[in-house]
Amino acid sequence: MSIGNSPEDDRTFPADDRDSIGRALRQARVAAGLTVEEVSASTRVRTPIVHAIEEDDFSRCGGDVYARGHIRTLARAVGLDPAPLVEQYDAEHGGRPAPTPAAPLFEAERIRPEPRRPNWTAAMVAAIVAVVGFVGFTMFSGDEAPKGTTAADGGPAPAPEQATSAAKPKPVKPVAPKPTESAIAAVPQDKVTIKLSATDGKSWISAKAHDGKILFDGLLAEGESKTFQDDERVDLVLGNAGAIELYVNGKKVADKFESGQVERLTYTKGDPQAG
Numbered sequence: 001m002s003i004g005n006s007p008e009d010d011r012t013f014p015a016d017d018r019d020s021i022g023r024a025l026r027q028a029r030v031a032a033g034l035t036v037e038e039v040s041a042s043t044r045v046r047t048p049i050v051h052a053i054e055e056d057d058f059s060r061c062g063g064d065v066y067a068r069g070h071i072r073t074l075a076r077a078v079g080l081d082p083a084p085l086v087e088q089y090d091a092e093h094g095g096r097p098a099p100t101p102a103a104p105l106f107e108a109e110r111i112r113p114e115p116r117r118p119n120w121t122a123a124m125v126a127a128i129v130a131v132v133g134f135v136g137f138t139m140f141s142g143d144e145a146p147k148g149t150t151a152a153d154g155g156p157a158p159a160p161e162q163a164t165s166a167a168k169p170k171p172v173k174p175v176a177p178k179p180t181e182s183a184i185a186a187v188p189q190d191k192v193t194i195k196l197s198a199t200d201g202k203s204w205i206s207a208k209a210h211d212g213k214i215l216f217d218g219l220l221a222e223g224e225s226k227t228f229q230d231d232e233r234v235d236l237v238l239g240n241a242g243a244i245e246l247y248v249n250g251k252k253v254a255d256k257f258e259s260g261q262v263e264r265l266t267y268t269k270g271d272p273q274a275g
Contacts, residue, residue, distance in 0.1 A: 018088070020056050021053070021056060021071060021085050021088055021089055021092075022053055022054040022055055022056035022057075023054075023056070024080065024085065025053065025054055025071075025074050025075065025078060025080070025085075026054040028075075028078035028079060028080050029054075029077075029078045031078075032078050032079055034077075034078065036050050036051060036054075039074065039077050039078065042077055043073045043074060043077050044206060044237045044264060045070055045073060045074065048060065049061065049070065050074065053067075053070060053071070053074065058089075058093075062204060062219075062239075064089075064093060065240055065259070065260040066204060066239050066240070066260075067089065067093075068086050068089060068090075068260055069239060069240070069260055069261065069262035070262070071085050071086055071089055072085075072086060072262065073262050187249055187250040188229070189269070190231070190269070191229045191230065191231055191269065192229065192230055192231075192232065192233060192234050192248075192249060192267055192268055192269045192271070193227065193228070193229050193248075193249055193250065194207065194227065194228045194229075194234045194236065194246075194247070194248055194267060195225060195226070195227045195228075195246070195247040196220060196225065196226050196227075196228075196236075196238075196244055196245075196246060196247075197224070197225040197244070197245040197247075198220045198221060198222045198223065198224055198225075198243050198244060198245075199222070199223075199243065199244070199245045200222070200242065200243045200259075201222055201240060201242075201243035201259070202219055202220060202221050202222050202240065202243060203219070203220050203238055203239050203240035203241070203243045203244055204218070204219050204220070204239035204240070205217075205218070205219075205220050205226070205236065205237065205238055205239065205244070206236070206237040207226070207228045207234060207235070207236055208234070208235040209230040209233070209234065210230055210231070210232040210233040210234075215228045215230075215234070216228065220244075222243070232268065232269070233266060233267070233268050234266070234267055235264075235265070235266050236263070236264070236265040236266070236267070237262070237263070237264050237265075238257070238261075238262065238263040238264075238265070239262055240259065240260055240261070240262075241257030241258070241261045241262065241263040242257045242258050242259035242260065242261060243259065244257065246265075248267045248271050248272050249267075249269065249271060249272070251272055253272055
């Protein structure tokens with residue numbers, strides 16, 4: 001009787017030797033000779049979030065959209081191709097959600113927000129004017145006509161329908177003023193002025209002045225707007241650039257950003273050159 005390993009001990013099992021996302025990013029960073037603080041400074045991704053991602057903890061990213069954006073940003077900073085890492089993230093976290101059709105959503109949001117309520121004040125004023133006009137016209141006509149004269153006798157008795165239609169003014173629908181180019185351009189010429197509006201979802205944004213002062217660092221909910229000014233320069237980081245409508249020095253920036261895309265932008269007093 002021999003003593004040794006049984007056949008079951010010699011079995012081999014397939015193993016997924018692919019590194020985790022966090023480990024791959026950490027190894028690439030170390031190979032590039034970079035510290036977490038240096039990666040954070042170059043990508044504008046906060047240091048605690050970089051540490052968490054390298055530990056495969058994506059709970060601090062604020063959702064799948066932001067997690068994908070941070071993975072792309074960190075991968076480029078340490079010299080990795082971000083596409084396989086994003087695919088790995090989708091495979092491990094349930095996949096990318098199906099895109100929502102843009103046109104129906106846009107139409108629904110454009111049609112629903114501002115229902116016009118009936119202008120009861122204008123209607124009441126119009127009714128009072130009509131009644132006063134009719135009564136006054138009737139009294140004036142009654143003073144001039146001979147007593148006992150009727151329409152059947154050929155007298156000038158006015159028709160009530162004609163008096164009502166002549167006295168009742170037509171209601172005028174209020175027209176919402178549209179912003180003019182001069183109004184949009186009315187920004188200080190000696191400053192750089194940035195306006196951000198979240199029009200298609202929410203987005204984390206960060207804004208810094210030229211001296212490094214943080215003007216804003218937080219979440220911009222859908223429908224909210226923020227305006228920033230500085231004497232020389234404003235640096236921006238948009239966590240979900242596709243949701244943001246951007247105006248620089250009174251001009252709308254025509255660049256089309258993708259949903260979930262992280263953008264780092266810098267604008268001065270002369271920007272944008274075209275837009």
